[in-house]
Each structure stands twice: as C-alpha cells, then as structure tokens.
Amino acid sequence: MLRIVVFGSGRGSNFESIVDAIESGDLPVKIVLVIVNNPEAPMIDKARENYIPVAVIPHHQISREEHEEAILRELERIDYDLICLAGYMRILSPNFLRSVKSKIINIHPSLLPSFPGLHAQKQAVDYGVKYSGCTVHVVNEDIDGGKILGQDVVEVKSDDTEETLAARILEKEHQLYPRILFDIAFGNIHLD
Numbered sequence: 001m002l003r004i005v006v007f008g009s010g011r012g013s014n015f016e017s018i019v020d021a022i023e024s025g026d027l028p029v030k031i032v033l034v035i036v037n038n039p040e041a042p043m044i045d046k047a048r049e050n051y052i053p054v055a056v057i058p059h060h061q062i063s064r065e066e067h068e069e070a071i072l073r074e075l076e077r078i079d080y081d082l083i084c085l086a087g088y089m090r091i092l093s094p095n096f097l098r099s100v101k102s103k104i105i106n107i108h109p110s111l112l113p114s115f116p117g118l119h120a121q122k123q124a125v126d127y128g129v130k131y132s133g134c135t136v137h138v139v140n141e142d143i144d145g146g147k148i149l150g151q152d153v154v155e156v157k158s159d160d161t162e163e164t165l166a167a168r169i170l171e172k173e174h175q176l177y178p179r180i181l182f183d184i185a186f187g188n189i190h191l192d
C-alpha cells in the first residue's frame with residue numbers, strides 16, 4: 001500500500017478529497033502523517049478526526065532552513081513512499097528537495113505549463129483563455145515546473161471572475177488528485 005505524507009497550510013479540501021477516497025475504499029493509500037505550517041489550518045481537525053498523526057510546524061519567526069530541518073526530523077521518524085502537497089503555501093528549497101527520501105507531488109490550479117505560481121486563476125481570466133484547469137505534477141526546483149502526471153480541463157466562461165473559476169477548478173482538483181494517487185499506487189504512472 002502506498003504510504004503518503006500530506007503537507008498543507010489551509011482548509012485542506014484536497015486533503016479531504018484524498019481522505020474521502022480512502023474511506024470509501026476507492027484509494028489504496030495510507031496517510032501516515034500530515035504536516036501543517038499553519039496552527040490555525042482547518043485540515044488539522046480533519047486529520048485528527050480520522051486518527052491521522054499531525055505535526056504542526058509553524059514557519060513564523062524561524063528561518064526557512066530551520067523550518068525545513070524541523071520537517072526533515074519529522075519525516076525521519078516514519079516510513080513513507082511519497083509526499084503530497086495539498087495547498088502547502090511554501091516553496092521548498094532545493095536543499096530540502098535533495099534531502100527527502102521520496103518524490104514530492106503537487107496540485108496546481110492551471111493547465112501547466114501555463115500560469116505557474118500564485119493567482120493562476122486570475123492569470124487565466126486576465127489573459128482571456130478559453131480553457132483552464134488543474135495539474136498534478138512532480139515537484140522540482142522550478143516553480144510548478146516538474147513532470148506533469150495528469151490534468152483536468154475547465155472551460156473559462158465569459159463572465160468568470162477569479163473566484164468563480166477557482167471554485168470550478170477546485171471541484172476538478174478533488175477528482176484529479178485521488179485519481180493520480182490511484183494510478184501511482186498501481187504503477188500506472190511513474191514519477192521519474
């Protein structure tokens with residue numbers, strides 16, 4: 001069974017979609033740890049409700065290096081196969097990426113390579129594209145630049161705002177992330 005660690009910073013809706021897929025029996029994955037950098041993140045409660053261990057490692061008032069070292073200490077204590085970023089609002093350093101023992105994947109609210117970085121939905125609306133969507137990709141040293149594992153498309157409507165487009169993309173994210181994890185668990189997708 002694929003053993004994953006989930007990193008998050010906020011409400012954790014993608015985390016919840018993974019938990020729901022596991023609980024329904026549709027996803028043969030075990031979440032062995034949730035790492036959160038925001039002590040107020042609602043996903044902490046969802047993890048605890050599901051008896052998933054949580055490590056809260058706030059990033060305020062410490063350096064990036066100290067924060068990442070604290071995360072690495074947590075990871076050294078457990079056996080895991082993959083790290084999944086789910087709304088984790090920190091850029092991981094190249095040193096951290098080299099130090100972890102597994103691949104890291106992320107979900108991004110655009111059809112990469114278009115609109116990497118923050119406010120991807122606003123970029124899509126402002127640019128006037130007809131289609132946007134979401135992408136699960138391998139994390140590397142380039143922001144949102146790693147190997148694309150899967151994408152789902154969302155039509156951009158003429159009256160869309162950043163918020164309305166973001167809501168429709170998020171619905172697709174909740175379907176895509178568990179689907180990609182399923183394919184990774186069964187060897188249908190390779191991360192290299």
